[in-house]
Amino acid sequence: MTAIITIADKFRNIFQRFSRFGTWFLEHQRRNLIAIFSLFILIAFSTTVMVNITPRPSNLPSTELNTPVSFGTLNKTASLTKSVFNKNNGVLELHYTISDGAVSDQDLVDISKIKFTAMTDHGGNQVTGRVVPTSNNTVVVQFKNLSQNFNAVTLTAHDKSINTATVEAPSSVSAESSSTKKTATDTNTASGKFIINRDKVSKSNTLTFANQKELEFSESEAKIAAQQKLISKNTNAIVEYQKAIDQQQSSIKKYQKILAQSDDSDTQTSIDNARDAITQIRTQISDAQKNIQRAKTNITQYQKTKKHVEDGKSLLPKATDL
Missing domain, CATH: 1.10.287 (Helix Hairpins)
Known part of the structure; x- marks a missing residue:
């Protein structure tokens, strides 16, 4: 019987504490609601800062190594064969092999017609880049002064070769009108886009911003x-x-x-x-x-x-x- 009374007293004390807390909360309702609202605002602000400022790999998947990616309108493909980053000097080196699907000898491509454009995500204000031909079918895309906490680099390959299949020579005004519509709907240019996330590149503490002669020599040795x-x-x-x-x-x-x-x-x-x-x-x-x-x-x-x-x-x- 004594044990039952003791348990009842404990429940009574707990209930009284909750009652006092409820009374206190109602008496200070305005201040408490402002505090709770301020806490939510702080959490939302902190989350926004973390998402937008804290470096992280992009949400897009990285392009796999040695995976041909089509670009242009002449069946050319580019494959990322190697990616290396030195966080100490901000040098990123991306190696590409270009193949021409329109001919049987894919080791010979007019490399002067192959161009690249690039975008960096949190790459820093000092980053610069260049495209270095290293053989008749390979190029190296180099970056220097890239932030060690960059999120990702997006590269797009372009083929500047003229595709005569997309050139229209209309014989009349009506033919010119119809050919314009056809060109707008039928021309299919492959994207040639590569995503290189920071967490997918190889790391090297000895990588430097090599000149073209060094890169060509290295490519010949690799071949x-x-x-x-x-x-x-x-x-x-x-x-x-x-x-x-x-x-x-x-x-x-x-x-x-x-x-x-x-x-x-x-x-x-x-x-x-x-x-x-x-x-x-x-x-x-x-x-x-x-x-x-x-x-x-x-x-x-x-x-x-x-x-x-x-x-x-x-x-x-x-x-x-x-």
Whole structure:
């Protein structure tokens, strides 16, 4: 019974405290409402400051590396192959490979017709940028004095080549009127937009704002290394192909022994299939050998380009400011 009275007293005390608080709140209602309203205003202001001032990556997803992005009206694509940032000096380096979908030889593009425009989000007031051709199908977009807390950089590729398919030569006034409507509705220019968020770039404390000669030289070395890797892979493939031929020939010998003891048509079919497989593998070996020869030719060309760059005889367009 005593325990029940004790619990009742506790509930009575709690109720009395709430009653006193309610009375106090009503007596000071105006001041309390102003305080609550001021608190909400402070929270809203703080949130606005955090959203608009505090650096963060953009809400848009970053463009993935080595993903072709179409631009212009002539089927060209650009791929971001590398992105590196040095927060100590604000240097951002973006490497692009340009491909021409209209021709089979995609290693040769009129790089002088490829332009870029850029926007930075919280990049700072001192940031500058430029586009540096580094080979017949590669460019490097450089930024310096970029804020270490930049949110994102947006780049857009443009093709200044003239697409004659979009040029209208009307034969009459009525034809000119209809062609204008057609051009307005049918012309399809791909965006060529790249989003590079701060949290997706590689970090380097040694990256500097390299000049065009250094970038061209580095690109030639990278191309040579890539071709050497290609040679190695094709050489290994040939070894595996030869092992596969040996296996097929071993199988043929076994099938022939079986066939010598019986006239099983299935055995003859297996022999024929093995011989067809060997023919296909030899074709693959031939293709791999051609790949190796092509890579060696490319290496020779890249070595010549490298020598021209060293001698200051580059044939590429000069770097241009963004």
